[in-house]
Amino acid sequence: MDKTVNGKTVVVSGAASGIGYEIIENFLLRGAKLVILLDINEDKGFKAQKALNEKYGDGKAVFFKCDVISDLEPVATKIFNEFHQVDVLVNNAGIVDETSYLKTIEINLTAVIAWTEKFYEYMRKDKEGNGGTIINISSIYGYRITEYAPFYNATNFGVLGYSKSLGHPFHFEKTGVRVLTICPGVTRTNLLYSSKLRDNLLTPFTIDAHQKDWQDSDIVGREIVEVFQKADSGSAWVIECSLPAEEI
Numbered sequence: 001m002d003k004t005v006n007g008k009t010v011v012v013s014g015a016a017s018g019i020g021y022e023i024i025e026n027f028l029l030r031g032a033k034l035v036i037l038l039d040i041n042e043d044k045g046f047k048a049q050k051a052l053n054e055k056y057g058d059g060k061a062v063f064f065k066c067d068v069i070s071d072l073e074p075v076a077t078k079i080f081n082e083f084h085q086v087d088v089l090v091n092n093a094g095i096v097d098e099t100s101y102l103k104t105i106e107i108n109l110t111a112v113i114a115w116t117e118k119f120y121e122y123m124r125k126d127k128e129g130n131g132g133t134i135i136n137i138s139s140i141y142g143y144r145i146t147e148y149a150p151f152y153n154a155t156n157f158g159v160l161g162y163s164k165s166l167g168h169p170f171h172f173e174k175t176g177v178r179v180l181t182i183c184p185g186v187t188r189t190n191l192l193y194s195s196k197l198r199d200n201l202l203t204p205f206t207i208d209a210h211q212k213d214w215q216d217s218d219i220v221g222r223e224i225v226e227v228f229q230k231a232d233s234g235s236a237w238v239i240e241c242s243l244p245a246e247e248i
Contacts, residue, residue: 001131001178003229006031009086011079013068013115014093016044019137019187022221023090024048028056030225036079036086038066038093068093068111076118088228089119090135101151108155112136113162116179120166124175131176133228136163140185140240143248156183160236167234178233183248184220185240186213215242 010027014020016039024035035052039045045063052061066075068091079086091112097104116134123132141149142156160181167179223245227237237245 001176001233003231005225005229007033008088009034009036009083010088010090011036011038011086011119012090012092013038013066015039016041016048016063019184019217019220019224020090020092021048022217023092023224024052024061024221026221026225027088028052028060030229032060034059034083035061036083037061037063038068038075039063040065040067040093068115069106072111072114072118076115076122080122085130086119086122086132087130088133088135089115090137090224091115092137094137096149096152098149098151104151104155108152109158109162112159116163116166120175120177120179123177126174126176129176131178133178133180134163135180135182135224135228138163138181138183138236140183140238142181142183143236164234164236169234172233178231180227180231180233181236182220182224182227182245183236183238185215185238187215187217187220213241215240 005027010032012020012024015024015037024037027035037045037048042065045065049061049063053059064075064078093111094108095104116136119134121127123129125131136159138159139156141153142160146153163179163181172178219242220239223239227245231237236248238248239245
């Protein structure tokens with residue numbers, strides 16, 4: 001399994017800001033050939049594309065506006081037709097919305113599975129692909145309990161379970177597609193600041209959050225690329241308290 005970054009084409013969802021943007025930048029820092037940013041926020045997406053191309057070279061970053069729920073087929077088809085090879089997919093888009101379990105499940109779990117399956121089939125060596133890596137972003141609440149966000153908790157448990165199952169050596173040895181899971185701890189991102197919780201949980205959630213050891217998104221982005229360069233398929237990694245990633 002080729003775990004080097006140099007020369008790779010990388011697709012990241014939720015990439016216009018926060019952890020997604022830092023993942024993109026860290027892949028470029030280590031020699032990625034091309035990064036493809038997917039995000040629903042068009043303004044931030046084009047600004048990110050411009051900033052990255054100015055810093056790393058024209059044509060290194062490409063942005064596509066993308067709703068991960070509804071745009072899988074047209075966006076994936078465009079990527080496959082225009083760039084012909086994708087080496088890495090990072091499913092990073094997510095929400096915290098405890099007012100709608102359907103929306104939370106659609107974005108945090110259903111979309112992750114749908115995008116994984118689409119790119120997995122494209123990458124697999126036993127079906128004329130070149131192999132590759134899929135990284136699914138879960139959370140520390142993919143294996144721990146939080147009383148404040150049961151919908152978020154459930155979807156992240158689902159992402160971790162699905163990814164570890166699909167990433168099992170049984171599948172990897174046949175397909176050459178490595179599947180990894182990342183479980184970040186409390187991180188300063190728009191995801192946390194835009195959280196929608198049930199009214200009776202807002203105050204205790206805020207108090208609890210301020211007692212946590214927060215980390216910045218650049219640390220998470222850096223550690224995710226470190227994990228990419230060493231991890232075996234089916235493994236899951238926690239990135240918490242600004243410490244190096246640790247397998248769980």
